[in-house]
Amino acid sequence: MREYGQFYIGGQWVDPAQPQPDDVVNPATEQVAGRIALGGTSDVDRAVEAARAAFETFSQTSPADRGELLSRVIEEYKKRAEDLAAAVTEEMGAPAKLATTAQVGMGLGHLVTASKVLADYPFEEDRGTTRIVREPVGVCAFITPWNWPLNQITCKVAPALATGCTMVLKPSEEAPFSAYLLAEIMDAAGVPAGVFNLVNGDGPTVGAALAAHPQVDMISITGSTRAGVEVAKAAAPTVKRVHQELGGKSPNIILDDDAFEKGVKIGAAGVWANSGQSCNAPTRMLVPAARMDEAAAIAKASAEKVTVGDPTGEVKMGPVVSKAQYDKIQGLIQQGVDEGASLVAGGTGRPDGLDTGYYVKPTVFANVSNDMTVAREEIFGPVLVILPYESVDQAIEIGNDTPYGLAAYVSGSDQDTVRKVASRLRAGQVNLNGAAVDLNAPFGGYKQSGNGREWGQTAFADFLETKAVIGYTPAEA
Numbered sequence: 001m002r003e004y005g006q007f008y009i010g011g012q013w014v015d016p017a018q019p020q021p022d023d024v025v026n027p028a029t030e031q032v033a034g035r036i037a038l039g040g041t042s043d044v045d046r047a048v049e050a051a052r053a054a055f056e057t058f059s060q061t062s063p064a065d066r067g068e069l070l071s072r073v074i075e076e077y078k079k080r081a082e083d084l085a086a087a088v089t090e091e092m093g094a095p096a097k098l099a100t101t102a103q104v105g106m107g108l109g110h111l112v113t114a115s116k117v118l119a120d121y122p123f124e125e126d127r128g129t130t131r132i133v134r135e136p137v138g139v140c141a142f143i144t145p146w147n148w149p150l151n152q153i154t155c156k157v158a159p160a161l162a163t164g165c166t167m168v169l170k171p172s173e174e175a176p177f178s179a180y181l182l183a184e185i186m187d188a189a190g191v192p193a194g195v196f197n198l199v200n201g202d203g204p205t206v207g208a209a210l211a212a213h214p215q216v217d218m219i220s221i222t223g224s225t226r227a228g229v230e231v232a233k234a235a236a237p238t239v240k241r242v243h244q245e246l247g248g249k250s251p252n253i254i255l256d257d258d259a260f261e262k263g264v265k266i267g268a269a270g271v272w273a274n275s276g277q278s279c280n281a282p283t284r285m286l287v288p289a290a291r292m293d294e295a296a297a298i299a300k301a302s303a304e305k306v307t308v309g310d311p312t313g314e315v316k317m318g319p320v321v322s323k324a325q326y327d328k329i330q331g332l333i334q335q336g337v338d339e340g341a342s343l344v345a346g347g348t349g350r351p352d353g354l355d356t357g358y359y360v361k362p363t364v365f366a367n368v369s370n371d372m373t374v375a376r377e378e379i380f381g382p383v384l385v386i387l388p389y390e391s392v393d394q395a396i397e398i399g400n401d402t403p404y405g406l407a408a409y410v411s412g413s414d415q416d417t418v419r420k421v422a423s424r425l426r427a428g429q430v431n432l433n434g435a436a437v438d439l440n441a442p443f444g445g446y447k448q449s450g451n452g453r454e455w456g457q458t459a460f461a462d463f464l465e466t467k468a469v470i471g472y473t474p475a476e477a
C-alpha cells in the first residue's frame, strides 16, 4: 500500500493545508493500491509562490548549467526505472513489458532528447542591429492525464527545465504514483528548490486554480478536449499562454495495393496497444469498400490473438484504467451494435475467465459509417472501427471529417501516393506505413485536438518568450 499523502513544494515534502485523502485503485485487482491527498487552492498558491521565487535565479542559469542538471535527472531516472514501471502498472494497468519499454522508456527518451536539443539550441540570434533573445516564459503549470503518465509529464518537464522555466505539476489523480516517484527523482538529482513542484488534486479544484492563477505564465494541459476548454476559459482573464494536447479519433487510410494486409495488421495492433488508451491511436480505419470483408477478417484474427490479463504477467493487454472508463467503453460498444455496425470481434462484457479487473475485449466493428457514434467519439479503449471508401478522395474527405486533428495514418506500397495523401490530411502528425515513434517529431493537434506542439526541438519554442533588443549593436554613425 503506497502512502503518498504529501506534496513536493519548494524542495521539501510538505503536508497539504487541509488533508483530503483519496484512494487510488489498481485496475487489475479493483483493490486500493495507495493513497494520495487532494490539494486545495492554498496548496496551489504555496507551490506557485515557490516556483515564482525560484524563477528569479533559475531563469538566469546558463544552458550549460541546465544541461548538467538534466544529466543528473537522467541518471536518477535510470536508477528508478524499475520502480517507475511497477508504479505505472499498478496505477493504470499497463502490462509490465509495455510499462518498462514504452511508458518508462518514453519518459527517459524525452529527457535525453531535451538535453541533446539544449546542447546547441539558438537562444540568441542577431538580425542587423537587433538581438533576438529567447527567454524562459516563466512559471509553468502542468496538468496531465493517466494513460501515458510519464510520457506526458516528461515531455513538459524536460523542455521546461532545459529552457529555464520553473513549474508546478498536477498529475492525474487516477494515476499519481509515477509522478510522485518523479518528484523523488528531481529531489535526488538536486533540482534547485522551487524549480519543480508537485501538488496532487482533482481537475476542477487544483487544475482550475492553476489555470486561473495570476502568477502562472503558461498552463499546459494534456487531457480531454472538455478539460482543455475549461482550462482555456479559466486562463483567459490572465492572458497566460495556453498549451493544449487533447483528444483524437485518428483516421488510418489503407490504400488498395500490395501493402493492404500489412497495413490492416499494423493498424489493428496500434489499437490494442495500451488497451487503446492513446490519444493518437489509429482507431478509424478506412479501407476500399470492395475489400471490407478482407479487412474485417484480418482485424478479427488480430483481435483474437491478443492476450488479455494480469498486467504483471506476459500479456499484450492489461485492464483499462478505471471502472468509469470500463463502463464508458461498454456503453459505446453497445451503441455501435445498436446503431447497426457489424460486430466482428469482441463486444460487451469481460473476456472469458477474467471476472475481476477492468478488462475489455479487443473489439472490431466493420461496415461503420462516419456518422455513427463509434466513428465520432473518442472511445479510449481497444475498439477499432472500419469504414469503407469508394475513392482515395473520399477516404481523405472521411478522414478529415472529425472535430479532431491529432494524428493520421496512411499505408500503401507507393511512397509518392502515400505522401500525397498525407499532405491532404488535417492532422498534426501523419504516420506513413507504421513508421516507429520519433521523439524529435513535433507532437500536437490541429482543430479540437489542441494548440501548440510538444517533443524535441519544436517543444522549446512553446516554453520561450521572444524579446527583441533593438540597438543591441549600435548603428554606425
Ligand SMILES: NC(=O)c1ccc[n+]([C@@H]2O[C@H](COP(=O)([O-])OP(=O)(O)OC[C@H]3O[C@@H](n4cnc5c(N)ncnc54)[C@H](O)[C@@H]3O)[C@@H](O)[C@H]2O)c1
Pocket (backbone or CB within 6 Å): 143, 144, 145, 146, 147, 148, 152, 170, 171, 172, 173, 201, 202, 203, 204, 206, 207, 208, 211, 221, 222, 223, 224, 225, 226, 227, 228, 230, 231, 244, 245, 246, 247, 248, 278, 279, 280, 378, 380, 406, 444, 445, 449, 450
Ligand atoms: N493530445 C495528447 O497529447 C493526449 C495525450 C494523452 C491523452 N490525451 C487525452 O486525454 C484524455 C484522457 O485522459 P483523462 O481521462 O485523464 O482526461 P481528463 O480530461 O479527464 O483529465 C486530464 C487532466 O485534466 C484534469 N482536469 C479535468 N478537468 C479539469 C478542469 N476542469 N480544469 C483543470 N483540469 C482539469 C484532470 O484532473 C487530469 O489531470 C483523452 O481525451 C485523450 O485523448 C491527449
